[in-house]
Amino acid sequence: MKHILFFILFLLLSVGCKSKKDLNTSIIHSPKKELSVKEIQTWYQKDEVLDGIPGISLDKWYASNKKKPKNKNIIVAIVDTQIDKNHEDLKGQFWTNNKEIPNNGIDDDQNGYIDDTNGWSFTGTKSGSYVVWNRYEFVRIVQEWDNLFRDKTESQIDSKDLWKFKEYQRALKTFEEKNKYYRRWFKSLNYKVKLYPIAKDTLKYFFPKENYTYKQLDSLYKKYKTSDKEFWQRRDDDDKDLGALIGSMIANLDMQQYTLEKIQDQQTQLDSIVHKNLNVNYNERLSIGDNPNILEKGYGNNKISNTIEGVRTIQDHNTMVSGIIAANRNNNIGIKGITDIKIMPLNISPSGDEHDKDIAMAVRYAVDNGAKIINMSFGKEFSMHKDWVSEAFKYAEEHNVLLVHSAGNDSENLDKVFHYPNDQNYEGIRGICNNFISVGSTTKNLGEKLVSDYSNYGKENVDLFAPGEDIYTTGAGNIYKTDSGTSFSAPMVSGTAAIIWSYYPNLTAAQVKQIIMDSGTAYNFEVILPGTKDKKVPFSELSKSGKVLNVYNAMQLAKKIR
Template structure:
């Protein structure tokens, strides 16, 4: 999974209420109680003055019973905490499989797949932690054919691959030096830290110095930035270098040696694994990444496996938004009561197209109605495999929900995979794909998250994705942000619709969700800019924010028409 560096907000919970006017944004609540901070996204703009998805409003008004309680939502993502207290009873169980007998009882191609499957599972029972980025895999795979060639030397049928290879090479040549410099800087800081810490005690015996105090001391020695970095590269350890090193630590919020060492470990893996052309993450899996096949990986979907140290909790957070138990009076309330089918494909780095395609097909073949995909990447080496899998899902009336991404980019111009576009970048390979951007709890010019991708053609709608309180791995609860958390809002809503109106098609459910959203007739700050404003309606195809209450009203009308 590509690191998105999502901002984790430690919210300052405020108990007082404040209603104010803001242009044509009507009344909205600018200061929320502690409970509202945790579930703001479920609120209603009119009733509570909070731009949520009107989920509470629908539950309060609904008097009907669902026709189906067995909607399955496949969450294609990282490992998951299957033992989390708020997810107990919420996992899909393969009733046709006898647990742990080493036999493929249902003959679906996967042995002992009781609750899902790990496509990044290793032969030893663990899972892959680090993948290369897709552009690195492209260079390794296509380099022998295209290296040092010019466009005029390429067969016309190979031009699409050649152009993608050139784009991948440019990306690699930009990123590798950047991360190497960063890694070198961290190595220097780790080596220098003990001496710097000990030396500064002479000036600050209580070690209570601030950045400003260090900066003042630093300037006394008249060392400019260029000289500092040169001394760092030379391994210099004079007083100016020691002060500068600790100043840099404060800027990066790395006040302890362990903080720097943890980042050093991360950068080591990025340089030597994510960006290493010769690193092969598939060796421990034992499959052939160049063919589509069933059965590789293992059934260890949980991140609590003994002997596996790295905890990945992205799937746990996403699944909690969709399906955390609404009736146990602990933790949070998920959007609806469904069964989660965890499918693991996302280590740190970029997902393999093979794993994406096979996970989609597994979900479809094993009864999922909705597939949540909160991941993304800039390159796709086997886009045709994924496109075929998406069409397969469409043929079986399965809805695909995808996070738009956190790069502040216009997806009508930028590359972002997986998607429902053809090779010319035109949408239309299937009608069951929804792309979701992120909104905040701020009703006004800051409604759209500053990191969210957008696109009048290639983002369908927005949903809350900032400051989302949800379940986390290790049986905890946490607040996090990203379009990764906007997508499950839509997935959960689709599950509610289908549980009451099972006769609707995936294409109809998609259209209902888009048509029923809340429209906001004002300008917002364009993601990635400081103050450029554009009409909110121009940032997505629908120009709206998800609204459960409206969606259920529209779904009822559509269902009656279909009878």
């Protein structure tokens, strides 16, 4: 922004889940224009008033806190992908099952899982590896329910199966659209791979040093091209005229796919999407050896790390999420996690959609093995066994465990569309449990661009926002990286809940949820609605609380109602 804006911050602290309230506090502040490299890496931990950066006021709380936690054994379950167990900034941060003797092939604690010393991989295979590709849930629905509903009308469906029928219809439409889209894209990439070496060699005639620019290629293309209609027709027919060759290179530059390696990598990814994610006949559970339609313990394996020898695809989502919460704050390397707790990795997320069975069993495992908070930075459009997940959520509620879920990255209003898992019934009404928090994503920009343009939102079904854009964190392979998504907003809330419980262990999950929502920072201005270019709405209308996570305020409020 070209000039400094002034905003008024209304900070409303509600005492407990009841009706007591503090006095409103109005603060005049201004955003910081330019951030240093260090501030860019740690912006989400900053304070909007002290630093001019709309973070979660974590540094402010640590600077003011003089007390030691009452409970140093808080466990946060990370239900996610495989994790880099050997990362330098996560060493010593893993939960250990002391009742289990490592690698003796015996279920020593009789919890149904053999040698689960640090967590469990519900996508682990019988050979000791892990599943890399899952089908999308809408593909599984088409495969499972096709015989029930194919070519039938709503009047032919029993009332008890009506919701299934409607989901099948929605899934079938989605499958047909996605299948057509990805197959065309895959065909296009195959053409590019075949054409690339010919085009590269041909262009050497015009540019011996291969130092051509987009503008130069465009000029050359206009000179030699055929008509657009003929070009695309010939492209499908594997034509290799000069116009097609130049056009293919222009497309590569335009899509930043200049090298053959980049195109081939995308080709490999799309091959798996077409032949695995979208393949009705692909069965990802064969290597696991379980029945995905039966709830049971013990399937999978204890290999939670992504460093298994021979597995080509490296998954690092869990590593990034875990680093935000629990990266060592005292080792003077890498980053500082939100708090000093133990993480319990539970693997359920290959590329594709998670199975409801794995979600439900991971939640139950976390509860049964002492997790206080369950972070779920994943989501999907469909849910075949929503009842299994709902029952697991209620089980967590009964055991006073908090569930934190990322709102998703589709720029959608979750009051109008379903996003799973959630705490709603089949009619879309919230209330199956009161221990579930849905979190949207914010940026480091004060003002109209505060909300990430990809973030889902919803006055009823998103509870609050937290930083999720340009987050610097740990990555698989013992690296550090920057990434964005509501996946990184959720662990901000999980880490905050862990701090609250570390100091006030007698609070209930419902109280912790309400403290986090009530104590957030309220911004009294309009923001650009995600998914639009310039439509503005009050920030307060995009979530139930209308606020952004604030650790300092949360701890002040928790102290009053402990």
